[in-house]
Amino acid sequence: MKINISVDALSRVEGEGYLKLEISGRDVEVVRFGLYEPPRLFEGFLAGRHYGEAVDFVARICGICPVAHQTSCSQAMEDALGLELDGPLRNLRRLIYCGEWIESHALHVFMLHAPDFLGYPDALTMAQEHRQVVEMGLRIKKAGNSLVRLVGGREIHPMSFRVGGFYQAPEPERLRPLEVELEWAVQACQDALRWLARLPIPQYERRYLFVSLNQPGEYPIDRGKVVTSAGQNLEPGRFLDSFEEYQVPYSTALHARHRSLGDYLVGPLARFNLNFDELSPLAREAALGAGLRPPVNNPFQSILVRGVELLYACQEALRLIRAYEKPRRPFLEAPNRAGRGYGVSEAPRGLLYHGYTLDGQGCIEKATIIPPTSQNQATIEADVGGIARANRKLGKKQLTRLCEQSIRNYDPCISCSTH
Amino acid sequence: MASKLKLAVWKFSSCDGCQLSLLDCEDELLALTGAVDLAYFLEASSAAKPGPYDISLVEGSILTAHDQERVRQVRADSKFLVAMGACAVSGGLQALRNFADVNTYVKAVYQNPGRVETLATSSPISDHVEVDMELRGCPVSKDQLLEVVVALAQGRKPDLAGGSVCLECKRAGHACVLVSRRAACLGPVTQAGCGALCPGYGRGCFGCFGPRQQANTASLAGVFQRRLGLGGRDLARVFQGISCNADAFAQESRQHEDQH
Known part of the structure; x- marks a missing residue:
């Protein structure tokens, strides 16, 4: 029997993509996660611009994760210029990044993904029967957005962010009012996780090559070395020694693979599996309570892992605000110089790489940007193929929904991946 | 009560930030859906209703021939069309290609540039169809966005900031x-x-x-x-x-x- 599935415009994802699937008998003959988002060619127009302008520009790669792009970009520039942020400045960067994790994860978990598990077309419909959960999700999301705005100036495309730090560091008393809301959020995330753990989670497992950052002593958010479940540990500047991008005809976003091990997975599952011990005791306990024990190999459990990371990010933001002292200077500076620099950070969807070559005037000669969703494309296709094969008797309508749900396991950010 | 206004949200070439601003109205979102029908909003919902729509919020600029066609269809399906954000209003940051040779940019990104279909320029929505209102910003102001939707639902002129x-x-x-x-x-x-x-x-x-x-x-x-x-x-x-x-x-x- 033949089943052909075609979804021309995927919904509840960020950006434009399609799914095409052809199953014949027991075989999945075609599986395509095709991205047709028109390329805006950031790496093209960044060339010739000064490094200081790049931070405002790369924010525009993504409306959901501008701080991730600003962070990876700034770190690459700082690497090239020989600057290193530490103490309060570095903590402030981690704090605004926590805000982005909170708003982005809350958006995905409650508004975009949870409706799949309960058979709703969207969160607004889900709210008719689960109003409390949706309201809770929106309030957690708002706490994240408030944090980004207070540190960065606005929720989307923060303009206080710059190479070397911030144009202006917030006064401690501006951040303090957030403590109450974040204390509430820490509690709410635990309640949310208990609710999420009761969702019907489809069964599907396979072996993945997990890739994430790792920074001993903290869960990876804003910096770290690149580690893999195959035991590699790489400096950011060595990333392209082991990984490469390649073009496929049906996607405007480049795919990526490990040069010897092939497809790999970045994002919550990889971070969780490679950094479980770095979570806070409360987050670890909540994870175990939700039935998560590393290694998690079921991609449908990513919604639970996001719930755990949401809890961690709220706790971490609270910790950073309580310890916050206004930096003596809001940013570090260095004279223009020629060089290369590399920056990596953990966008909510996974590892985000930026690499730049600068000339003696501080202008960009070459830019390389590798977002998480580009890296996950091949893994998403393999998941959809495997899940479709295992569930081919479901009937076309249900199978289509399950395949779309499995794409959303990755919280794809398509504008970002094509850029 | 009159039937709810049908609202559609469209994406062209963009970062998604402007339509995200609508989902960032955390306090107003549930109330808003009481006043307007979010009939087509792919980023938020899998339930897409067919047109015509009373209001279309259009995000993004035009970078492909396919999108030139698509925006005409959106116009035909919309009573009132709002160009939302800098990309839709003026072509966005990606319009930097308008000052250069786009092929150089394509070669900077793709090994096989010939497979990439893209126009030489990034153009605003108003270059292709009639636009009823512009909402400026990168991203748009959440308050201005809400004001436009609410004003249109109430049948009055939106009150947007003037001056510099x-x-x-x-x-x-x-x-x-x-x-x-x-x-x-x-x-x-x-x-x-x-x-x-x-x-x-x-x-x-x-x-x-x-x-x-x-x-x-x-x-x-x-x-x-x-x-x-x-x-x-x-x-x-x-x-x-x-x-x-x-x-x-x-x-x-x-x-x-x-x-x-």
């Missing part, structure tokens, strides 16, 4: 960054709407809301030359940012681009 960022800045009582920090600030020629955010953080405005009416960019460029010693490429680049393809900024930057 410079005026907002004076009202907010910020020190002038052009004078005190020697920052190249586009505030005097940029439309109000953000609340003078950048000067408030001690940096120059970089034109997210695009040129205001009768923007005297030549006069400001003269100030940048005399006070800041900017010229040639460096001066052109100040205008070649988020709103680079908006007429006043594009023309001003071209004046300086080839001068060294």
Whole structure:
């Protein structure tokens, strides 16, 4: 029997993509996660611009994760210029990044993904029967957005962010009012996780090559070395020694693979599996309570892992605000110089790489940007193929929904991946 | 009560930030769906209702022939079309290709550039279809977005900020960054709407809301030359940012681009 599935415009994802699937008998003959988002060619127009302008520009790669792009970009520039942020400045960067994790994860978990598990077309419909959960999700999301705005100036495309730090560091008393809301959020995330753990989670497992950052002593958010479940540990500047991008005809976003091990997975599952011990005791306990024990190999459990990371990010933001002292200077500076620099950070969807070559005037000669969703494309296709094969008797309508749900396991950010 | 207004949200080439602003209305979102029917909003819902729509919010610029066709269809299906954000209004940051050879850019990204279908320029929605209203900003202001939707639902004219960022800045009582920090600030020629955010953080405005009416960019460029010693490429680049393809900024930057 033949089943052909075609979804021309995927919904509840960020950006434009399609799914095409052809199953014949027991075989999945075609599986395509095709991205047709028109390329805006950031790496093209960044060339010739000064490094200081790049931070405002790369924010525009993504409306959901501008701080991730600003962070990876700034770190690459700082690497090239020989600057290193530490103490309060570095903590402030981690704090605004926590805000982005909170708003982005809350958006995905409650508004975009949870409706799949309960058979709703969207969160607004889900709210008719689960109003409390949706309201809770929106309030957690708002706490994240408030944090980004207070540190960065606005929720989307923060303009206080710059190479070397911030144009202006917030006064401690501006951040303090957030403590109450974040204390509430820490509690709410635990309640949310208990609710999420009761969702019907489809069964599907396979072996993945997990890739994430790792920074001993903290869960990876804003910096770290690149580690893999195959035991590699790489400096950011060595990333392209082991990984490469390649073009496929049906996607405007480049795919990526490990040069010897092939497809790999970045994002919550990889971070969780490679950094479980770095979570806070409360987050670890909540994870175990939700039935998560590393290694998690079921991609449908990513919604639970996001719930755990949401809890961690709220706790971490609270910790950073309580310890916050206004930096003596809001940013570090260095004279223009020629060089290369590399920056990596953990966008909510996974590892985000930026690499730049600068000339003696501080202008960009070459830019390389590798977002998480580009890296996950091949893994998403393999998941959809495997899940479709295992569930081919479901009937076309249900199978289509399950395949779309499995794409959303990755919280794809398509504008970002094509850029 | 009259039937709810049917609202559609469309994406062209963009970062998604402007439509995300709608989902960022955390306090108002559930109430909003009581007042308008979110009939087509793919980022938020899998339930897509067919047109016609009372209001279409259109995000993004046009970069492909396919999207040229698609935006015509959107226009045909919409009673009132709002171009939402800098990409839709003026072509966005990606319109930097309009000042260069796009093939150079494509080659910088793709090994097989021939497989990539894209137009030589990034153009605003109004180059292709009639636009009923523009909502400026990169991203748009959440308050302005809500005001437009609510005003249209109530059948009145939306009340949007007029004047320049410079005026907002004076009202907010910020020190002038052009004078005190020697920052190249586009505030005097940029439309109000953000609340003078950048000067408030001690940096120059970089034109997210695009040129205001009768923007005297030549006069400001003269100030940048005399006070800041900017010229040639460096001066052109100040205008070649988020709103680079908006007429006043594009023309001003071209004046300086080839001068060294």
